[in-house]
Amino acid sequence: MADNQTETIAFLSSPDSFGAPDPVDRVETHGAFVFLCGDTALKLKRAVIYDYMDLSTPDKRRAMLMRELELNRPAAPTLYRDVVAVTREADGRLALDGAGDPVDWVLRMRRFPAEDELEAVAARGGLDDVLATELGHSLAAYHHAAPVRLRDGTRLIADILDELDRVFAGFPGTEALRLHRGWSAGARNALDRHADLLKARGQTGAVRRGHGDLHLRNLVLLDGRPVPFDALEFDETLGTCDLLYDLAFLLMDLCHRDLRRAAARVLDAWLLDFQGRQDAGLAALPLFLSVRAAIRAMVLLQTDAARGMPHASDAEVALLLQEATGFLRPPPPVCIAVGGFSGTGKSLLARGLAPHVGAAPGAVWLASDVLRKAGRDNTAPLPDAAYSATARGQVYERMMARAGTILGAGHTVILDATFLDPTRRTAARDMATALDVPFVGLWLTAPPDRLRQRVAGRRGDASDADVAVLERQLAAGSGTVDWRHLDATCDAGATLSAARAALADATPAGA
Missing domain, CATH: 3.90.1200 (Aminoglycoside 3'-phosphotransferase; Chain: A, domain 2)
Structure with a gap:
């Protein structure tokens, strides 16, 4: 039978237990009470017994609080302070960390603003x-x-x-x-x-x-x-x-x-x-x-x-x-590729599209710019060597390898890259075909002046493409693109709606 904690709960609900005039807020869960006052939070384990959790005695509750402190302090050292006793003093009253015998135990933490949760x-x-x-x-x-x-x-x-x-x-x-x-x-x-x-x-x-x-x-x-x-x-x-x-x-x-x-x-x-x-x-x-x-x-x-x-x-x-x-009833996977010149809004579309397609929570977004900088500051420019033909090929290969694994696991992917080289576009389609997965290629377009304006105004973006890079792309061209063309000139919401409609047309129901 679990202990009766009525007196302890009443004590911790009083500002006197905190030595402060502020009111005490109380939060309850199925396994604990948390008392909040000033800059301090005190957690009292609830005296309960479940099939998976026995908190029926003060010693068991103390052991659990000590383990909680041990587990959480490495990740949040400024938040977790110590475990202290609720004691019975000589005059019969309860005290926090007093000189009397322990009747229960609490984990003492630094209180954080509720708005930061x-x-x-x-x-x-x-x-x-x-x-x-x-x-x-x-x-x-x-x-x-x-x-x-x-x-x-x-x-x-x-x-x-x-x-x-x-x-x-x-x-x-x-x-x-x-x-x-x-x-x-x-x-x-x-x-x-x-x-x-x-x-x-x-x-x-x-x-x-x-x-x-x-x-x-x-x-x-x-x-x-x-x-x-x-x-x-x-x-x-x-x-x-x-x-x-x-x-x-x-x-x-x-x-x-x-x-x-x-x-x-x-x-x-x-x-x-x-x-x-x-x-x-x-x-x-x-x-x-x-x-x-x-x-x-x-x-x-x-x-x-x-x-x-x-x-x-x-x-x-x-x-x-x-x-x-x-x-338990996820839709079948789809391989989606989003291509186009720099500044067409490929990543903007991919991020907006991902939560609407595939198994929960949505498609995995594989962006060449992000993969290229994996493990680095996304916003820090890379040296020119990172954009050599060999380096670009390696990024595409990593993207395709990951996409194949993810699609094989039943999860939809969105490939986000320029795909200006026709062989890259063919490789993406062939990969999907080999896995017996539907392929949808979306090609974003916008007038060159609009692209120049967007690229020049980029801030805090994973892409290092500047206007000079864009000019080289435009001069080289992309060849004939047989993907679904979407106008990305103005409204991102309209582009997203068009992309979703294109997917609905090109994929089986429920995908």
């Missing part, structure tokens, strides 16, 4: 392409540093499916249970299809001790940089997972909030930093997204029960389970 940033429309890309790079660095664990990736997911079955069975007669049963069968079929892939990834470094709970509420801007915090500490098995499964929680969360464009940018940046080593794993991403949506639904049910508010989240639980089912 990524959830709040996203809610006010601040999760733009720049921040989403930076977030993807930040999480790639986090995952690069995560300790490798040699585990059977199939077994890890199977155990989670078993746990979900047990938890949902504890809510008999509900719509959630009915939806879960239908979803669970599909998830197990998907797991069977990808079993060999997941086992192999577990033996080649893709399974690591990751974050485990990577969604918008567990990301914050610290000194203007997106930083993960509140990693899952209560179960080393659940915290050990495939890196794409770890990332999938955030991607699912963004899709659930109708922020697929941000999700696509996060995924692009993350994949870029792994230089193709995670591309084949995209075959399992629909399953990973689906499981993450089901877990979110489960946690909502448990949180409502813990707060004595059953059915409060029924509508969102149903939506999440419907989304979980939808993730």
Whole structure:
């Protein structure tokens, strides 16, 4: 039986516990209470017992808080301070870090402004392409540093499916249970299809001790940089997972909030930093997204029960389970190539198109300018040698190699390059044909004077093409282009609409 924490909760809800006159705000989850006052946050583990988490005694709660501190301090050293006791003093009163015997324990953290939480940033429309890309790079660095664990990736997911079955069975007669049963069968079929892939990834470094709970509420801007915090500490098995499964929680969360464009940018940046080593794993991403949506639904049910508010989240639980089912039915992949002279807006179109095509969160954007600068400052010009014929050929080869792997994994790609050389255009189409994947080539056009104006006005762009480069392109020409021509002279929105219409005409329904 779990401890009664009523007195401790009342104490931590009082400004006296903080030694400050400010009011105390309280946030509740299914496993913790967080008390906020002034520049301090105190986290108290809730005295609960779930199948996967036992916080029934002060000693167990202290151990979990210590593990939480250990896991999170490397990524957010300015945020995590220490673990301190709530003590019973000689006069019978409770104190924070007093001289008496401990009755419970709290994790002491630096409080950050609520508006710096990524959830709040996203809610006010601040999760733009720049921040989403930076977030993807930040999480790639986090995952690069995560300790490798040699585990059977199939077994890890199977155990989670078993746990979900047990938890949902504890809510008999509900719509959630009915939806879960239908979803669970599909998830197990998907797991069977990808079993060999997941086992192999577990033996080649893709399974690591990751974050485990990577969604918008567990990301914050610290000194203007997106930083993960509140990693899952209560179960080393659940915290050990495939890196794409770890990332999938955030991607699912963004899709659930109708922020697929941000999700696509996060995924692009993350994949870029792994230089193709995670591309084949995209075959399992629909399953990973689906499981993450089901877990979110489960946690909502448990949180409502813990707060004595059953059915409060029924509508969102149903939506999440419907989304979980939808993730298991991804559309077939398509190879999309966007070409044209510098300044036609290829990257602008590709970024706008990506979230609308392919499996969630959208097509993977492979841009020659970005691939050329992988691992470097995107805005810093490269030396002329980086644009020699040999160097350009190597960039195209890397782009095609990655595209082949991603398409083979069932994910749509958008190839973004000038494609002025007819042999490059042929190579892109031939690759798609060899993989039995539909190919759609989009050729952007605009008057030369308009292109000169755009290229001259570029700032903070991955492309190093200047007006002199454009003039050489125009002089050399592109030969006859049999791709779908789109006028990109004026409105980017109109170009995007035309591109989507062209795709609808050229690809099977549902692609």
